[in-house]
Each structure stands twice: as structure tokens, then as C-alpha cells.
Amino acid sequence: MAQAGPVHGPRPAFEWTVRPAGPVSPALAEAARAAGLSQRATRLLAGRGISGVDDLAAHLGDPRAALHDPRLLPDAAALLARIARARAGAERVLVFGDFDADGLTGLAILVTALTSLGLDVGWHVPARDGEGHGLSLQAIDRAAAEGRSLIVTVDTGSSSVAEVAAAAARGIDVIVTDHHHLPPVLPAAVALVNPHRRDSTYPDARLAGSGVAFKVAQLLLADEPDGPPAALALADLAIIGTIADVAPIAGENRAIARLGLARLREAPRPGLAALLAAAGVAPHRVDLERIGFALAPRLNAGGRMGDVATAAHLLLATDAATAAELAARLDASNRERRDLTATILDEARAAVADLPPGPVMVTGPWPVGIIGLVAGRLAEDRAAPAVVVATGAEPWRASARGPAGSRLAAAFEACADLLERHGGHPQAAGCQFPAAVYPVLRERLLPLLAIPPDVEASPAVTGPRTLLLDLAVDASEVDYRLLHDLDPLGPIAPGDPEVLVGIRGLVVGRVRAATGGHTSLVLRRGREVLDGIAFGRDDLALSLSEGDVVDVATRLESRHFGGFESLQLEVRDVAPAGYLAGLMAVPGFEERAGAVAVAGVGG
Numbered sequence: 001m002a003q004a005g006p007v008h009g010p011r012p013a014f015e016w017t018v019r020p021a022g023p024v025s026p027a028l029a030e031a032a033r034a035a036g037l038s039q040r041a042t043r044l045l046a047g048r049g050i051s052g053v054d055d056l057a058a059h060l061g062d063p064r065a066a067l068h069d070p071r072l073l074p075d076a077a078a079l080l081a082r083i084a085r086a087r088a089g090a091e092r093v094l095v096f097g098d099f100d101a102d103g104l105t106g107l108a109i110l111v112t113a114l115t116s117l118g119l120d121v122g123w124h125v126p127a128r129d130g131e132g133h134g135l136s137l138q139a140i141d142r143a144a145a146e147g148r149s150l151i152v153t154v155d156t157g158s159s160s161v162a163e164v165a166a167a168a169a170r171g172i173d174v175i176v177t178d179h180h181h182l183p184p185v186l187p188a189a190v191a192l193v194n195p196h197r198r199d200s201t202y203p204d205a206r207l208a209g210s211g212v213a214f215k216v217a218q219l220l221l222a223d224e225p226d227g228p229p230a231a232l233a234l235a236d237l238a239i240i241g242t243i244a245d246v247a248p249i250a251g252e253n254r255a256i257a258r259l260g261l262a263r264l265r266e267a268p269r270p271g272l273a274a275l276l277a278a279a280g281v282a283p284h285r286v287d288l289e290r291i292g293f294a295l296a297p298r299l300n301a302g303g304r305m306g307d308v309a310t311a312a313h314l315l316l317a318t319d320a321a322t323a324a325e326l327a328a329r330l331d332a333s334n335r336e337r338r339d340l341t342a343t344i345l346d347e348a349r350a351a352v353a354d355l356p357p358g359p360v361m362v363t364g365p366w367p368v369g370i371i372g373l374v375a376g377r378l379a380e381d382r383a384a385p386a387v388v389v390a391t392g393a394e395p396w397r398a399s400a401r402g403p404a405g406s407r408l409a410a411a412f413e414a415c416a417d418l419l420e421r422h423g424g425h426p427q428a429a430g431c432q433f434p435a436a437v438y439p440v441l442r443e444r445l446l447p448l449l450a451i452p453p454d455v456e457a458s459p460a461v462t463g464p465r466t467l468l469l470d471l472a473v474d475a476s477e478v479d480y481r482l483l484h485d486l487d488p489l490g491p492i493a494p495g496d497p498e499v500l501v502g503i504r505g506l507v508v509g510r511v512r513a514a515t516g517g518h519t520s521l522v523l524r525r526g527r528e529v530l531d532g533i534a535f536g537r538d539d540l541a542l543s544l545s546e547g548d549v550v551d552v553a554t555r556l557e558s559r560h561f562g563g564f565e566s567l568q569l570e571v572r573d574v575a576p577a578g579y580l581a582g583l584m585a586v587p588g589f590e591e592r593a594g595a596v597a598v599a600g601v602g603g
């Protein structure tokens, strides 16, 4: 088992832990066998907590069975009645979506669904800098100018009391579809479809704005010819918004994830196919993480760079040529956004360089779409809350980010008398205020942002970085059967522990630095080689040498290239050979990880 070779090579950068396999009851073993799972796959699932027969059915069964009846949405009947009236009267409709990836994908869902009902549908996305959050008066003007008598909002509108009233005064009805928390006074909308309504009996309130839009599409198309499958085919859009909004991938969201991923991998719509190509992601390799770091930022980039319409046009594109052109434009916006973020980050870092440790507040004439990203990086740099203020236009807008233990939203709340608007969470919040109050605000806010010393010292904030491995195997056991056994563990949401394998006893062949701060590796097992890439680990190119015998902590992927398929390792960490054997030799490990589980499967 353990490699007898010399123990040298790099120390691991992380502390590795092998996840103990969960208990496999005879009933689970039987159900898993019936579902075609191997014993190893069953143990791996049990290790991740899927250890009951019902859990297994929900995890692997038909995702359509996990979707709830859309008629349970609050105001479903009122919405259907108003849309039926719009169809009967050949009314023109305006869909109003928020400018982020959740709002944009939700907008594309409802524009598609309403258009397929034969309605004349226009759309409007508010400018991030000029129109802000909520239904905008500009959109109402536009609806009036275009003769549209019904506005349907997506991912926004629950707080738009004045705007809904303004629309009504001009003879325009509003249907709100949203997932944001509701204020005490609700807008007088024809329908207010929000699963967070106090009187809502909808079974799962974790839907994102695009998820609510997806459910509304199911509701609208339920009785149309070919309507139900057409509604399900919109799950690819819904999952992008769901991931971008960091909604939990559980319950109905997980069903949307499975449906959406299948569609993205097998038959991506033209706009998404073009966006994947621009991001360099092959459709069959799309997973939730790639949606989070490749698709969502590109959809957001247009809005951040002052061009909100491109992303919506892209999502609605019906031909590949148009889609490719729009995707290229968004990709350029994304690069521009990255460059601009880097420049602004340099400016902001310089502004705080000489300040003592602790919370900071910096100002600059920066785009509102970027200050949140900059605040996040500053907070990371300094391990302390950071507030970044955009001073380009009155009122000033601020974005705050902080490490665990921060109380950002509460600090803003305590200064509410100075603020025009504020909101958010403990670790991410925002506000807006007249420039004149800045000196007073700064003086009051900074002490409120300080994290108490006892919190700062807690291991949750400063603890060692760990890698949680789903299993450890010998180098000879790495094959397509292993990849196949790992597959049922997904889809994994960004931020959740990824599926990692510890591989014992590989020999380093070629190792070289790759562009972008990565290391490319060739790892040998006997006469065979495995290709590996270690993203963000340029240190490995220096610390590894040919001939080193190592253990690796890695993701296992299948790569298609030139008509061939091969296993590829996405290496997270490297340790000297024997490191994994040492972990497994801890007393009691075998019992927890193997013996009990195997006995269960046998019984």
C-alpha cells in the first residue's frame, strides 16, 4: 500500500482529510443496486450524507418529480387571469428584469414564455448607474410610449410601491415576480408572485428570481400544446441565475440544476453556446462551478460596464452568428471590467496602504458596478471590513464586504438616519447617501464595523486550510470506472466541497510552469501517464522535480481532444508519497471508512 520510496518533494499546502464513508444499510445497498450504482458509489454517496433510501431517491430520481406544482405560487390564479385577458385583448406587454445575471436570465425566461403565448412582448433592463434597483419610472415611460398596458417584473419589484402606483395612474397594470424579502407595505400589483410572501404556501422559498420566472413559465405553458417540455427547456437559464445569486442548491433548486445542466451540456441555446465558446468551456464540461465563474460574470459584465442590453439580446438570440457577435462583445466587456477592477483595486490599495489594521472606508469616482468587487478584495487583503464609495454622481453609493464575524448590515442600520437607502447581510452590504453626510457617516460607521477581538481570534476565521477528500486510492485504481462512480455525487454547488480523490504513489514526469500562474504536470504510474494541471499553483513548478514520488489531491476529469478521451487530473495539492497512508493509519480510520460500510453492503 504505502510507497517505500524516498519521502521528499513539497510539503502539502493544505491539510488533507479523507471523508469517512457513511454507513450503508442493507436497504440502502439494495436501493442503490437497483439504481445501478456500484458499492463504491454507494459508500461515497453515504459519505456525503445520502444515507437513507428516500435521500437516494430524491438525489438520483427524475428531477421533474422534485418540481413543485406552480399553481401553488402566491397569486398564481390572478397572474393567469391577467395574462389570459392580455391574450384575449391582444395587449402589448413589457418584461422588466433586474440588471444582474439572475434578473437577465429570468427576463429571458419570461420573454420566451410570453412570446410563445402569441403576445407582443418588449423588454427593458434598467441601467445599473442611472436607474438603480426596483421597477423604474423610465420603464413605465417606455411601456406607455410603446403602447404596452401590462408590465411583468422579474427578480425585482416587491418594494416598488410608488412605481406600481405610478404605472396604474397611467393605465398600466403590473405583475411582480420576485424573490426578495417584502416590505411591510406591498405594492398594489395585479399579482405579486413572491414565495417569501407571509401568506405564501409555496413549499420551497429558496428559488432565485430566475427560479420564480421558471416556475411562472411552467404555470403559463402548462396547458399549451408542447408547453410543459418547452417550459422545462428554460431550466438552463434558471440555473445560471440561481448560481449567480448563490441560492442554495437543494430542494427544487437542485432539480432545476440537474435539468438545466443536462440542457446546457446537450443542447445549449445559441446565446449560451456562444458564451461557453467565448469562455473556452466545452459544453460537455459545464458544471455548476463553471456556470459560476465563466457564464455569470460575463452576463454581469455588460451591466457593470454600462451596457445592460447586450446580455439580454444574447440570451434571446436565435441564431449562432448573432450570438457569437454578442458573446464576443460581452467577453470584451468582461476583460475591460477585469482591467478596470485591477486599476481601481490598485488605487484603493494605495489609499489604505498606510492605515492601521481594521476597517477602512475609501472613496473614488469609480463605477458603481465595480465597487463591490473592490471592497471584497480589500476585505480579503486586510482580513477586515472594507467600504468602497463611488463618488461619480449624487447620491454617493457604497459597497461593503467583510470577513466572517462582520456585522455590516447592522452597522448601516445603526446609521440609517444618514442614509437614503441601505441593505444587505453581515458580510456584504450596500448603501446610498448624499455626499454632504460623508464625513459624519465615516466617523460613526468605522467604529461600528470593527470586529470584536474574540471573534477575530476564533478558528473559523483563522483556521488552517483543509482539503476534504471523498476517497483515497492507489494510482493503479484511477480509471473511468472511478470517474463513473464519482459522477452521482454531483452536481456540486460552487462553495460546497468539490469531489476530490487522493491518489497514492504517482511519479512526477514532466513539470512546467503554464501561463496564468498554473503548473502543468505529467504524472506516471508504471508505464502509463496521466496529464495534470494545477490551477493557481505556480509554486509546484518550482518545488516538484522529475522522479519525485508523490500523493496528489485532485479532481478527476475526462478530456476530449482530437477524437480521443482521456482522464485528466485537476490537481489541488501535492504531498510526498506516504502522506495519504499516514492519514489512513490513524487508529480507527479503517473502521470508520471501510469495514462498517462494507459489512452493510454485504448484508
Ligand SMILES: [Mn+2]
Binding pocket: 102, 103, 155, 179, 208, 209, 210, 245
Ligand atoms: Mn435575484
